Amino acid sequence: xxxxxxxxxxxxxxxxxxxxxxxxxxxxxxxxxxxxxxxxxxxxxxxxxxxxxxxxxxxxxxxxxxxxxxxxxxxxxxxxxxxxxxxxxxxxxxxxxxxxxxxxxxxxxxxxxxxxxxxxxxxxxxxxxxxxxxxxxxxxxxxxxxxxxxxxxxxxxxxxxxxxxxxxxxxxxxxxxxxxxxxxxxxxxxxxxxxxxxxxxxxxxxxxxxxxxxxxxxxxxxxxxxxxxxxxxxxxxxxxxxxxxxxxxxxxxxxxxxxxxxxxxxxxxxxxxxxxxxxxxxxxxxxxxxxxxxxxxxxxxxxxxxxxxxxxxxxxxxxxxxxxxxxxxxxxxxxxxxxxxxxxxxxxxxxxxxxxxxxxxxxxxxxxxxxxxxxxxxxxxxxxxxxxxxxxxxxxxxxxxxxxxxxxxxxxxxxxxxxxxxxxxxxxxxxxxxxxxxxxxxxxxxxxxxxxxxxxxxxxxxxxxxxxxxxxxxxxxxxxxxxxxxxxxxxxxxxxxxxxxxxxxxxxxxxxxxxxxxxxxxxxxxxxxxxxxxxxxxxxxxxxxxxxxxxxxxxxxxxxxxxxxxxxxxxxxxxxxxxxxxxxxxxxxxxxxxxxxxxxxxxxxxxxxxxxxxxxxxxxxxxxxxxxxxxxxxxxxxxxxxxxxxxxxxxxxxxxxxxxxxxxxxxxxxxxxxxxxxxxxxxxxxxxxxxxxxxxxxxxxxxxxx
Numbered sequence: 001x002x003x004x005x006x007x008x009x010x011x012x013x014x015x016x017x018x019x020x021x022x023x024x025x026x027x028x029x030x031x032x033x034x035x036x037x038x039x040x041x042x043x044x045x046x047x048x049x050x051x052x053x054x055x056x057x058x059x060x061x062x063x064x065x066x067x068x069x070x071x072x073x074x075x076x077x078x079x080x081x082x083x084x085x086x087x088x089x090x091x092x093x094x095x096x097x098x099x100x101x102x103x104x105x106x107x108x109x110x111x112x113x114x115x116x117x118x119x120x121x122x123x124x125x126x127x128x129x130x131x132x133x134x135x136x137x138x139x140x141x142x143x144x145x146x147x148x149x150x151x152x153x154x155x156x157x158x159x160x161x162x163x164x165x166x167x168x169x170x171x172x173x174x175x176x177x178x179x180x181x182x183x184x185x186x187x188x189x190x191x192x193x194x195x196x197x198x199x200x201x202x203x204x205x206x207x208x209x210x211x212x213x214x215x216x217x218x219x220x221x222x223x224x225x226x227x228x229x230x231x232x233x234x235x236x237x238x239x240x241x242x243x244x245x246x247x248x249x250x251x252x253x254x255x256x257x258x259x260x261x262x263x264x265x266x267x268x269x270x271x272x273x274x275x276x277x278x279x280x281x282x283x284x285x286x287x288x289x290x291x292x293x294x295x296x297x298x299x300x301x302x303x304x305x306x307x308x309x310x311x312x313x314x315x316x317x318x319x320x321x322x323x324x325x326x327x328x329x330x331x332x333x334x335x336x337x338x339x340x341x342x343x344x345x346x347x348x349x350x351x352x353x354x355x356x357x358x359x360x361x362x363x364x365x366x367x368x369x370x371x372x373x374x375x376x377x378x379x380x381x382x383x384x385x386x387x388x389x390x391x392x393x394x395x396x397x398x399x400x401x402x403x404x405x406x407x408x409x410x411x412x413x414x415x416x417x418x419x420x421x422x423x424x425x426x427x428x429x430x431x432x433x434x435x436x437x438x439x440x441x442x443x444x445x446x447x448x449x450x451x452x453x454x455x456x457x458x459x460x461x462x463x464x465x466x467x468x469x470x471x472x473x474x475x476x477x478x479x480x481x482x483x484x485x486x487x488x489x490x491x492x493x494x495x496x497x498x499x500x501x502x503x504x505x506x507x508x509x510x511x512x513x514x515x516x517x518x519x520x521x522x523x524x525x526x527x528x529x530x531x532x533x534x535x536x537x538x539x540x541x542x543x544x545x546x547x548x549x550x551x552x553x554x555x556x557x558x559x560x561x562x563x564x565x566x567x568x569x570x571x572x573x574x575x576x577x578x579x580x581x582x583x584x585x586x587x588x589x590x591x592x593x594x595x596x597x598x599x600x601x602x603x604x605x606x607x608x609x610x611x612x613x614x615x616x617x618x619x620x621x622x623x624x625x626x627x628x629x630x631x632x633x634x635x636x637x638x639x640x641x642x643x644x645x646x647x648x649x650x651x652x653x654x655x656x657x658x659x660x661x662x663x664x665x666x667x668x669x670x671x672x673x674x675x676x677x678x679x680x681x682x683x684x685x686x687x688x689x690x691x692x693x694x695x696x697x698x699x700x701x702x703x704x705x706x
Contacts (some may be wrong), residue, residue, distance in 0.1 A: 007092035028697075043688045045698045048084040053705035057655060060705070061087040063126055063662030065618065068093040068110055069383065070110030072117050080666070083387070085531025087124040089662055090114070091675075094128055094137060094488075096480055097521050100137040104144075104476070106483040115491040127488060128497035129554065131537040133511060136523040141366035144472050145528075148260050148683070149341040149382075149414075152511060153227065154305040159298040170274075172176060174350070178209030178282060187663035189229060189260060189462050193293040199236075201285050204459070206239050208282025209289075215244075215274040216298055223268040226277060227297040230263060231290050232256040232473045237283035240265050244502040256289060259468050266301070295460070295627045305705065308526040310367055311431065314447035316345045321620070326361030328352045330436060339416050339445045346445040355436035358392055365431040371395060376452040376622040382445045389438035393419065397427040398553050410442055416459065421451060457494040473528040478540055483492060485544040494550040494659070496586060496617065497541045501526070501571060502555055507564035509570070531574070539582040551657065554586030554617050559603045569610055584613030584659055589645065590676070592622040593637045597644055614653045618664035619645065619679040627668055627680040635680070640693035642683065643700045 027074070049062045058187045064085040070077040071088060081088050092098055099106050118125050142520045150594035162168035167183040174181045179198030199209045217538070218224055226240060236256040242248040246269040254263050267275070277298070281289050313320050326333045339346040351361045369657050371377065379393060388411055394404040405419040430450060434441060446459065504508045510531065513524035526533040534553065541551050553572055558565035565587075572582045585607055591600075608615045621641050623634040641692070649661060671678040682692040 003477045007216055031305075034158075036385060038692075039689075042692065043694045045690070048694070048701070049086055049167055049697060051698045051702040051705070053702075057705045058657060060658050061124065061126075061660035062701070063087040063660055064665045064666050065088055065089045065091050065662060067091060072110075072113055073613055074117070076433075078121075080111060080684075080688065082121045082123050085123070085663075087126050087660065087662070088118060089128045089202075090204045091124040092385065093131065094484070097135040097136040097137050099484065100140055100480060102137075102140055104140055104479065106480070106487075106489045108483070111484075111487060115488060117658055119491055119605050125488070125492050127485075127492045129496040131477065131497060131525055131533065132499035133513065133524045133526075134519070135665075137520055137525040138518070139422050139483055141473065141476060141523045143342050145464055146341055148229075148262070149263060149459065150229070150295065150462075151415075151459040152295065153198065153225070153299045154309065155299040155301070155303050157297050158216050158218075158224070159295060159296060161296065162645060163214070164193065164293045164296075166380065167193075173212040175210040175212050175278070176282065179286075179288075179403050181209075181211055184290075185292050188292040189295060189460065195291040195293065197279070197281050197289040197291070198329040199282055199287045200291070201284055203282040203285045203287075206241070206280035206282050207278075208279070210282065211279045211291075212243075213277040213279075215299075217274050218270050218290075219268065219300055219303070221268070221299050222302045223266055223296075225299060225301050226263075226265045226267070227293040227295065227299075228263050228279075228297045229260045230254075230256050231258060231260045233258065235284075235288075235290040236281070236287040236289060238279065238281040238289065239283075240290075241278040241280055242275055243278070244269065244272055245269050246271055251283060253701060255281065256287075258471050260292065260462055261463055264520060282355035301673050302665045309447075310377075310449040311447045314449075315339070315445065316347050321347060322363045322365045324361075324363035324436070326351065326355070329361045331363060338443070344445070346479050347447075348441055348443050349433075349434050349435050351438055354439045358390075358436040360436040361434065361438075363433050363435070364396075366492060367431070370426055371428040372451075373423055376422045377422055377449060378452050379421075379431075379447075379449050380406055380416065381447040382414050383408065383442065384412060384414045385411055385438065385442045386440040387412065387438075389440065389442075389510040391438055391442060392434040393559055394432050394434075395421060395428040396430050397434040399427075400431060401425065401426065401427075402432065408435060410438065412677075414445075416461065417495075425613060430638075445524050447499050453598055463489060469528050473525060474536065477529070477533075477536060479527060481537065481540040482544045485541055489545055490518075493548070493690045494545060495541055495545070495552065496554045497537050497551045500552045500555050501534060501553065502564050502567045504557065504561070504564070508567040508570065514624075530608050532578060534571070535578040538575060538582060542580070550583040550613060551581070552584040552586045552613070552615060552617070552659075553582055554615075556586045556587065556588035556590060557617070558607075559591065559600045562599060562602055562606065565603050565606050569606065572610070572612075572633065583610065584615055585610065586615045588618035588664070590618060590620055590664065591645075592624055592642070593634065593641050594624065595641065597622075597648075601646060601648055604648055608657060612657065613659040614657050615659040616649055616661040618644070619641065619661060620663065620665040620676065621674060622681050626671075626678040628678070630680045635692050638680070639696035643696035646697060646700035647704050 062085050063321055064076050064081050068090055101107055126566045156435050163172045164183055168548050178200045182196050184194050186194045197209055239253040251265055264395050319333050321332050329351045334346045334348055336345055355361055391408050394402040396402040403421045403423050405421050502518055504510045510526050513527055538551055555568050575582055621638055623630050665681045667682040667684045668680040683691055683697055
């Protein structure tokens, strides 16, 4: 239809009713001011979606983005969405960062509630988004890739490993050899020896692959701990069982995978003077297991340590914090799981700002007795901070004279620091750490101070290989996509599977996080899965979804950089060359009134030439200034740009390829918003008043869908 004009006489009607007195007010009319008349004309338009010709555009969907709470709370935005749009998309709450929990589980109750609410209203839900680099639970994903860090017990090893170190298996028993049991050089942690155990092709019980240790003689009444590190070439399962206990098989099995995994068991119910350990790995056929030789340990937890760490509770697991002082600083013990490697507890110090002197903020640990003079002491600990900075540890006397270990450069990643200093006096009574040069929070864990000539526990770091990381992240992607798509399968039939893959600076290449300072919620799947990351994501969406689901790859700035548009099209062609069909391409179009109209048209032509479904996925248009200073002319130009974009979409995208248009910010953005804050980018004001852009969009939808 052409633009609606209503003939309206607006006036002021005054009516006063006093007590029981009947009063007939005078009625009169005046011509409405132009601004009021114009707004009334806009208000005369029908609901936005009513202007779409469904006969010529049967599959076209008009969409709107909103938050989950805006919709499920059934307020104004819920009513606006249902009356004006066919489809809703969530800006955040269906993304990895909102759903994946710290342990990797998926919290999907809110998503399920949304789907039920939308279904009851007859509104479709578009899935956004499955594989992106932003809005991720990056802490969980990076935790999966973190190195394995372990410290050998500071006690004598009661396990005789001679038969392993010389590969003879002397005093060890291959009770059931399975496929084979051998010692392999270079197969252990950091290239050391490992026991290689291959399950037979028919293995199905634990004892089908079994290795038994030499006899171990315990001290009656003491508790012993068994520690080992195991991995396998594929998903496996094993257990530790015993001879010589009241209950020889009291423990649940453990799972194994391609990364080294720690297994710890404690026992004390001995029936005689010795006991043996059984490594039972015959649960699954064809699995190859590796047990690291160097780290295999059996020790008396109540025995005499090989070395006494001069720092008691250096791992802070007892919750005892060090003393300290400094204005504006706090210190204490973290929650469990915040220690090095994401395990246990750590000690922390928070300093709000750098001080004049490095010693203004300090923590102190008092020794049981003064240290020896002219003796070299080794200090080892793990440290990280919320920012980069410097701390200074030293051995100090009561009169503040000290032997320093030097400056320690703190980074935002855990790192192990090993330092030495030699005492020059017999009065060093405490370990002091100074934080005055650091602004933020410092975390410290696994502190060991000992004489340099002492022998004791050793901390080992095991980095994951690139191949391990690829498999770990591949499994994480499947867990995420599989869980989300399966939950939404009955209600969501279109997805942004891959979001924003192309690099801005090199638009024919994929984005990467390498060399960047990444935000806390950034994680680049492609850095671990390679160029085929979208191939895998599409394959998983197909695997867990419906056969006819429409799967999109979506990106921004395609109208700004036609090379980026071409790069995206080329990448989609690559994905399809690997056997995975991409149904559609999304172009976001977060633009302004100064956007190049010719490039917009060229972009639509490039996209149309692919033959794929094309969606304007995140349309909003700024005017170049904030709402509080926007002018009538700028709003008119904004309306023209909305009209141009919608009309060009219908003009240049064939009807069979028109998936739809989604208005990303239907309202002007509040000043407090994280998205284009304070900009008048919508077709409604923040107060839900229709703008000129609303009328222009109605006209464009009507004319474009004829």
